Amino acid sequence: MTYIIKKIATLIITLFxxxxxxxxAFQIIPGDVVTSIIGTEGTPEMEAALREExxxxxxxxxxxxxxxxxxIKGDLGVSYRYSKSMNEMMPxxxxxxxxxxxxxxxxxxxxxxxxxxxxxxxxxxxxTKNKFLDGLLxxxxxxxxxxxxxxxxxxxxxxxxxxxxxxxxGAYVSYKKxxxxxxxxxxxxxIAIAIPKIGMTARFMxxxxxxxxxxxxxxxxxxxxxxxxxILFRHVLRNALLxxxxxxxxxxxxxxxxxIVIEQVFALPGIGRLLISSISTRDFPVTQILIxxxxxxxxxxxxxxxxxxxxxxxxxxxx
Amino acid sequence: xxxxxxxxxxxxxxxxxxIVLLLALISVFWTPYAPTKMSASERFxxxxxxxxxxxxxxxxxxxxxxxxxxGTSFLISVFVVTVSGLAGVLIGAVTGYFGxxxxxxxxxxxxxxxxxxxxLLALVMISLLGKGRWNIVIALGIAFTPSFVRIxxxxxxxLRDADYIVRARLMGxxxxxxxxxxxxxxxxSVFWVSVMIGFNNAILAxxxxxxxxxxxxxxxxxxxxxxxxxxxxxxxxxxYALAPGLTIVWMVLGAxxxxxxxxxxxxxx
Numbered sequence: 251m252t253y254i255i256k257k258i259a260t261l262i263i264t265l266f267x268x269x270x271x272x273x274x275a276f277q278i279i280p281g282d283v284v285t286s287i288i289g290t291e292g293t294p295e296m297e298a299a300l301r302e303e304x305x306x307x308x309x310x311x312x313x314x315x316x317x318x319x320x321x322i323k324g325d326l327g328v329s330y331r332y333s334k335s336m337n338e339m340m341p342x343x344x345x346x347x348x349x350x351x352x353x354x355x356x357x358x359x360x361x362x363x364x365x366x367x368x369x370x371x372x373x374x375x376x377x378t379k380n381k382f383l384d385g386l387l388x389x390x391x392x393x394x395x396x397x398x399x400x401x402x403x404x405x406x407x408x409x410x411x412x413x414x415x416x417x418x419x420g421a422y423v424s425y426k427k428x429x430x431x432x433x434x435x436x437x438x439x440x441i442a443i444a445i446p447k448i449g450m451t452a453r454f455m456x457x458x459x460x461x462x463x464x465x466x467x468x469x470x471x472x473x474x475x476x477x478x479x480x481i482l483f484r485h486v487l488r489n490a491l492l493x494x495x496x497x498x499x500x501x502x503x504x505x506x507x508x509x510i511v512i513e514q515v516f517a518l519p520g521i522g523r524l525l526i527s528s529i530s531t532r533d534f535p536v537t538q539i540l541i542x543x544x545x546x547x548x549x550x551x552x553x554x555x556x557x558x559x560x561x562x563x564x565x566x567x568x569x
Numbered sequence: 570x571x572x573x574x575x576x577x578x579x580x581x582x583x584x585x586x587x588i589v590l591l592l593a594l595i596s597v598f599w600t601p602y603a604p605t606k607m608s609a610s611e612r613f614x615x616x617x618x619x620x621x622x623x624x625x626x627x628x629x630x631x632x633x634x635x636x637x638x639x640g641t642s643f644l645i646s647v648f649v650v651t652v653s654g655l656a657g658v659l660i661g662a663v664t665g666y667f668g669x670x671x672x673x674x675x676x677x678x679x680x681x682x683x684x685x686x687x688x689l690l691a692l693v694m695i696s697l698l699g700k701g702r703w704n705i706v707i708a709l710g711i712a713f714t715p716s717f718v719r720i721x722x723x724x725x726x727x728l729r730d731a732d733y734i735v736r737a738r739l740m741g742x743x744x745x746x747x748x749x750x751x752x753x754x755x756x757x758s759v760f761w762v763s764v765m766i767g768f769n770n771a772i773l774a775x776x777x778x779x780x781x782x783x784x785x786x787x788x789x790x791x792x793x794x795x796x797x798x799x800x801x802x803x804x805x806x807x808x809y810a811l812a813p814g815l816t817i818v819w820m821v822l823g824a825x826x827x828x829x830x831x832x833x834x835x836x837x838x
């Protein structure tokens with residue numbers, strides 16, 4: 251119990267420090283925001299009014315508290331670049347709102363693909379005595395990790411889209427318009443994200459299973475005459491999965507990072523694309539919030555994985 | 570790095586990297602065609618003996634552009650590894666050898682940063698610094714430093730209580746001398762492996778950022794920006810995308826094999 255409390259306290263402190271860093275980092279950027287929005291033709295009165303509206307003339311601590319309070323309440327400020335209409339500024343929350351589902355589905359799909367393919371492959375790989383298969387898997391996983399994400403995306407587009415015509419590249423359908431068509435299109439970017447992750451996780455799973463196979467309980471099961479397949483999937487799998495759970499935390503972080511790039515390749519209007527365009531156009535409120543959110547997600551994922559590992563393994567819990 | 574028996578990983582990796590490096594060096598003085606020379610009559614020519622990688626949407630020779638682009642990617646990656654490697658050695662040596670509160674704090678930060686995908690860190694840095702090739706060197710240099718700190722620090726901790734170091738300390742050799750003349754040379758064998766890994770990540774990150782359009786800016790050709798241009802012509806000219814893409818894979822595999830070769834040789838010794 252004390253462990254959980256300690257962990258949660260560390261989590262909160264980490265999140266707080268990250269938010270302070272994210273706030274401070276964007277304070278030191280050269281250039282004045284107000285002139286960049288209004289342009290050089292604004293009158294001093296207009297500038298003062300905008301400064302007041304954006305809350306830029308308050309002391310830093312107050313601005314941090316306002317900003318952080320807004321983040322918690324869902325009021326994320328306004329974009330410098332996008333606007334709703336001539337006189338109305340675009341709230342960042344609204345901008346992020348419709349892009350979030352795209353990225354979430356993409357991440358979920360790639361994660362499911364990774365888990366459901368790499369774990370069986372990894373365990374069968376550990377159990378195989380076939381030299382050729384072993385070499386083949388070794389080569390394939392090695393190469394899958396050497397191909398950069400965006401090139402993999404382009405290869406998937408070319409092979410599955412242009413040659414095999416399984417989908418039309420660039421013909422993204424919004425989830426609001428046709429959910430089925432949306433899911434169909436999302437499979438392909440998810441494959442592109444998942445391939446190197448499958449390679450990594452399968453290798454990890456294999457090594458984890460190989461250490462388990464050498465243990466006493468496997469020898470006992472074998473001498474009892476338990477079928478080899480049953481040993482692999484009933485006895486070894488459970489124990490070998492434990493280290494993989496922590497590894498998956500890293501994989502989730504990588505999947506999120508991967509989706510930033512892959513969204514660009516497949517022209518998906520998700521968080522990653524918004525992040526890249528906000529960086530290109532120096533739309534700092536958007537960049538700041540997105541980086542903060544992505545960081546938060548990564549930190550929380552690591553936290554959950556840590557706790558899960560303890561719940562799953564009674565040996566660590568009792569220490 | 571020179572002594573010890575080379576193995577097949579090291580040989581194949583060095584040859585692959587050597588070819589790329591040679592092409593980059595030659596491109597400084599000579600390319601088969603001028604990389605920016607356009608030709609309306611020669612658009613989208615598939616690979617032939619005159620244009621071995623074919624031509625692009627402006628009729629430019631892709632092989633010449635790839636040669637130039639390799640040079641840019643190589644140079645940026647070398648700078649990135651130099652910046653992060655030097656910073657890593659300095660921070661890792663001092664924290665590992667002396668330990669204490671500074672070490673604890675630095676390691677906390679390093680651990681936190683290491684858990685993060687490096688492309689994300691690079692994006693944060695670029696968003697603060699802005700685009701452009703020197704900003705990329707700084708951004709990636711900072712993003713890659715923690716991994717070097719971790720490796721170098723580990724080695725310094727392992728060696729700081731070795732007999733010959735304790736003796737040197739007793740003889741009154743000053744700390745700077747111990748750090749850089751007595752310990753550092755023994756760290757190099759492990760350090761080179763992480764240099765290769767860092768070089769790989771630098772190539773991937775640089776081409777990734779250039780692909781996203783926030784890296785090296787036009788008119789300079791980089792492998793990443795060529796891929797991004799080529800993507801629109803996958804149906805008509807797939808070779809345009811394959812040339813820079815496979816070049817990146819080739820460079821990454823070459824450096825990875827070299828790293829593997831060096832670490833295997835270390836294990837033998």
